[in-house]
Amino acid sequence: MLVDADIGLRNLDLVLGLEKRIVFDLVEVVEGRCQLRQALIKDKRFESLFLLPAAQTRDKDAITPEQFAALIDGLDEYADVVLIDCPAGIEGGFRNAIAGAKEAIVVTTPEVSAIRDADRVVGKLNERNLPIRLILNRIRPEMVRSGDMLSVEDVCEILSVELLGIVPDDEEVIDTTNRGEPIVLNEAARLRPIYDKIARRLDGELVPFTNLDAGGFFGRLFSSLKAG
Amino acid sequence: MIDFVKRLFGQSGSSATAKERLRLVLLSDHLSLAPELIDQMKHDLVEVISRYVQVDKSKIEVGVERQDASVALMANIPIVSVHRPSGGTPTDTASPPIASPPAPSTASASVAAAPNVSSPGLDRAAGTQAQRRKRRRKGAAPGAPAPAVTPAHAT
Numbered sequence: 001m002l003v004d005a006d007i008g009l010r011n012l013d014l015v016l017g018l019e020k021r022i023v024f025d026l027v028e029v030v031e032g033r034c035q036l037r038q039a040l041i042k043d044k045r046f047e048s049l050f051l052l053p054a055a056q057t058r059d060k061d062a063i064t065p066e067q068f069a070a071l072i073d074g075l076d077e078y079a080d081v082v083l084i085d086c087p088a089g090i091e092g093g094f095r096n097a098i099a100g101a102k103e104a105i106v107v108t109t110p111e112v113s114a115i116r117d118a119d120r121v122v123g124k125l126n127e128r129n130l131p132i133r134l135i136l137n138r139i140r141p142e143m144v145r146s147g148d149m150l151s152v153e154d155v156c157e158i159l160s161v162e163l164l165g166i167v168p169d170d171e172e173v174i175d176t177t178n179r180g181e182p183i184v185l186n187e188a189a190r191l192r193p194i195y196d197k198i199a200r201r202l203d204g205e206l207v208p209f210t211n212l213d214a215g216g217f218f219g220r221l222f223s224s225l226k227a228g
Numbered sequence: 229m230i231d232f233v234k235r236l237f238g239q240s241g242s243s244a245t246a247k248e249r250l251r252l253v254l255l256s257d258h259l260s261l262a263p264e265l266i267d268q269m270k271h272d273l274v275e276v277i278s279r280y281v282q283v284d285k286s287k288i289e290v291g292v293e294r295q296d297a298s299v300a301l302m303a304n305i306p307i308v309s310v311h312r313p314s315g316g317t318p319t320d321t322a323s324p325p326i327a328s329p330p331a332p333s334t335a336s337a338s339v340a341a342a343p344n345v346s347s348p349g350l351d352r353a354a355g356t357q358a359q360r361r362k363r364r365r366k367g368a369a370p371g372a373p374a375p376a377v378t379p380a381h382a383t
Contacts, residue, residue: 111246112246112249112250115250116250116253116254116257119254119257120257123258123261144243146241147241147242147243147244148241148242148243149241149243150243150246150247151243154243154247158247158250158251158254
């Protein structure tokens with residue numbers, strides 16, 4: 001189950017290619033104008049994947065953190081795992097999104113401004129005693145090697161958060177979001193095994209991290225694919 | 229090519245700069261986001277210093293200052309008078325009347341000796357002054373802010 005908590009800036013439907021199917025949104029559920037089940041959008045490709053879309057024409061104050069938490073509790077009967085897409089910032093939208101969460105995944109890029117913001121978010125999450133794990137997104141191994149980009153180790157050291165995944169920068173993401181198709185559906189996508197590993201770690205499995213350093217990331221990836 | 233030459237001579241790329249800048253900025257972010265920590269520290273500092281000298285609690289300033297390559301704790305703690313060991317003050321007679329000032333602090337010590345000072349106490353107070361002046365000269369290391377010491381008005 002995916003929940004788009006970015007009220008007013010709805011986008012999860014667009015990247016998933018589900019934008020034409022939306023009838024109701026989560027604000028309408030909270031306001032009692034429809035049933036929860038009516039607002040859930042079933043994915044075209046995955047039997048068990050649902051999206052609860054954000055409202056596009058409302059703003060973040062349309063619902064309170066308490067209402068949002070109650071909404072998330074109500075999703076338990078529809079899904080084993082609920083992923084809440086939290087809006088950027090530390091204001092109302094963020095407070096709503098974390099109100100219903102039991103753990104947090106912080107996604108950041110290896111840039112100074114992003115890391116400073118991530119640090120602030122980590123501080124806010126710590127105040128609420130939420131377990132936190134980190135995904136480092138859009139890393140460019142060749143720049144890390146030449147010392148022009150913060151490394152995974154640098155970021156983990158600065159933020160002191162457990163690592164959940166390392167996602168290399170890849171233009172395939174732009175291509176698949178253009179089409180509204182999840183990148184993991186593409187068998188040949190370089191990032192597919194990366195996301196697969198993140199999902200398995202979330203499921204509690206111990207999965208070793210891909211070494212982006214030795215011999216070029218893509219070369220290694222292809223050889224590991226060949227090796228199965 | 230220039231990058232290659234730079235690296236050949238041991239200059240790292242911009243990631244080291246990014247890491248250092250982040251370290252400093254996050255340090256000051258964390259301190260400014262935790263005013264209660266500064267308050268607690270101020271309270272504890274005053275408690276320790278008050279064992280040796282009487283300070284003006286209303287004029288204490290404790291803050292964090294960002295310098296070129298570090299973040300420093302700056303404390304400005306005006307001293308009102310020196311506790312005399314004989315007077316049953318909490319000061320331990322075995323220890324020197326003035327403790328080493330807490331790490332990098334600017335001790336703005338406006339010392340005014342108490343009125344009815346008996347002669348041994350006066351001697352001690354005078355000794356304290358001498359020590360203090362000495363410390364001041366020593367403390368005036370390059371870069372370190374020199375503590376402003378006002379001479380005592382002994383009666």
